[in-house]
Amino acid sequence: MTALRMAAVAAEFGRDLEGAFATVERLIEEARADGVRLLALPEACLGGYLLSLDGAEPDEGPPALAPDGPEIRRLAALAGEMTVVAGYCEAGTDGRRYNSAVCVTGGDVLGNHRKVHQPLGEDASYASGDRFHAFDTPVGRIGMMICYDKAFPESARALALDGAEIGVCVSAWPGARTQAAADLAKDRWKRRFDLFDRARALENQIVWLSANQTGTFGSLRFVGSAKVVDPGGDILADTGVPAGMAVAELDVAQALRTARRSMGHLRDRRQDAYTPAAAATV
Template sequence: MTKYKIAVIQFSPRPNEIESNHQRAKSLIHDAAAAGAHLAVLPEYHLADFFPSHDPTIRQQCSDWKTYLDSYCDLAKECNICIVPGSLGELHADNTIVNAAYFIDNTGSIRGRYEKKNLWHPERAYVKSSKSETRHVAFDTPLGKVGLLICWDLAFPEAFRELIMQGAKMIIVPAFWRLSDASDEGLKHNPRSEGDFLDAAVVSRAFENTCAVVFCNVAGPADEGFAGLSQIAVPFKGCLDKFEGSDEGLKIVSVDMAILEEAEQAYKIREDLAKPDWHYGYRQ
């Protein structure tokens, strides 16, 4: 099978309402499964924006992450759907918080886990990066070989290359990306700077790696700087479909993965990466 229906859930977490956010997310996943989706993807930090200034009990909020992960595993099995539940802020025994994403298959089994490496600047004060401690790892799923990245990782082509060289055909990127991230100076140059960044980067990564890129961003009020623009891109076609704004919603996109093989025949990206004399230092 090469054709899959992927549900991108552009979701707006309500501050300090973790359980309510969880129930709303589950309801949208139910809707996606009922519509025949094979995979449902949520945004980064979909249970809550864990930035410390928003809530002084940040660490306590992160302590119950396993309960919610287990709930999504049960839901995946119940609905016969694969789930990437955005990312979870996880408080661990050493009192560190990591930003982690999971791929759960339709039997409720965890196929892959990824801790965010390239932290957005405000995160660095309270979230631990995996940095060079572990490699990016592609893993087998019912939809083929998949890689997970999170938000600001999108800005690093090296992350994609490492996954592609392990055979990943689909890269899933949950995000909490806002137009206001461009800074006041950037917004003076172009109020839609981050939107242009996202549109260009998602499509470029799909073409330059002959892979499908599933980008799922957080929803929220546009006047508060939320970008939305969740989308799926593949080579040749570019963006298959996307949210034009930052409203909350569910969009199901049909993706024929056979186009990736056709693109590889044309561009031979993976073939060149596999050569022993590949000249940029990347190695399989």
Template sequence: MNVKLFLAQMEPILYDKQANLEKMHRFMQQAAQGQADLILFPELCLTGYFTRDRTAELSEDETGSSIQQVADWARQFKLMTVFGFPERRDGLIYNSACLINHDGSILGTYQKIHLWDEESKYFSSGESFHVWDTEMGRIGIMICYDTEFPETARILALKGAEIILAPTANMSPFEHAQSVQIQCRAVENQVFVATTNRIGTEESTRFFGESSVADPFGKHVLLGNQEEKGYLVQIDLTDLNMARRFPKYLDDRRPELYANLAECD
């Protein structure tokens, strides 16, 4: 089965949801023109990254006007859509990603588990990993810093993920680390991993882009540059079977010996 992924490497405008929605709409139009099946936006692309004391004010739940607008466009363009936003849920605020089906139905949201630096001042940490059954295979989501913890992708793979999507807001000087980590998470779990990283500067932080897709052999199918740009890439899910013939990483694990991994501080 072939899946066309579109990575929308954009520069969000801090606090300006309307401007960011307009930019997202343009990328969705471009993705539809390329007959993409799925579009992946960066982390917190709806609001920008350093929302700080305005985070709660800018947050929305699944019924929020911005989320519903993106859902309408997903239905219009017949495009599965994943994008980052500050989510208001059960009285808490999360750094989340929303997964919308190509018919505009909201399949669910994922709340970032590993919070970077000062994110914990403004966001609560998520508590569970999700994998969704879709027409394009089994999809898991991790957000930016989650990628740097091998356990995240491994749990998603054990839950049956075939494609792991990572909305990201990664900054210099971590260009090399991002590239290697996406390849590692793919090869060690024998899945496809795609990240869309934002660009632009907020405060003194420069976000570098270089969005990428790695196949289950750990090879880059795509490695982008540092410009605002959309990337269209086609992946073949039959590669999963080829990659998993040998070595059999998931089958050859020794989980009975790993208990102290979680016990160690």
């Protein structure tokens, strides 16, 4: 049995790309010193997220980066032997901008995901992705998603059906826009964030890493709460609202076998009982 040491980050990032890289380098070195082999950084950590989700604040958005450009190569070089997932604004070859996540290791890009589900006014700034897929990495088969993607069970289920052993969700998930709690730890949107993390891990019986932004940016106040969740939906490590790194060690293959031994949620599905519309989405 081989245990994998993994970590999810809660940290604050803004528009300053050099400042972002300084933070990313510090976090990678901190994780490396702790023996971490898989590290999840937040959505939009390279260049920051949006100032608002309703267009209330003028916002040119983050810098758009090519997935094969110098910034992503720089990230891959920093990752070294570690497998690192990070969010960025992707400059598509079609001339559109995408809210994306990239997975890198050893100087190489292993996978890229474009956010599919867009909340509120995000579609004014980004085009939407159109698929979910898993891919092989040195630490196992991974599937990525971004923030609001995890509110849709079909997203994680599609990744699990594609063989994902580990789901990595990177977020810039804010607190509630109305009736906001003074204490973010008691915020209802934080509660939803946490519930989605546990549910997506449990229903698909996969390991789950959830990274998120912290602090404030424009009108948004992020809930942090980076965590590692096991295939039974139990939280192994959690930063809470403050910035930090949730670190856990787990034999992923053994954890999946144990979780699926008696009740295998993927194995026991009854596709014949689902409506045609639902069956077509999973």
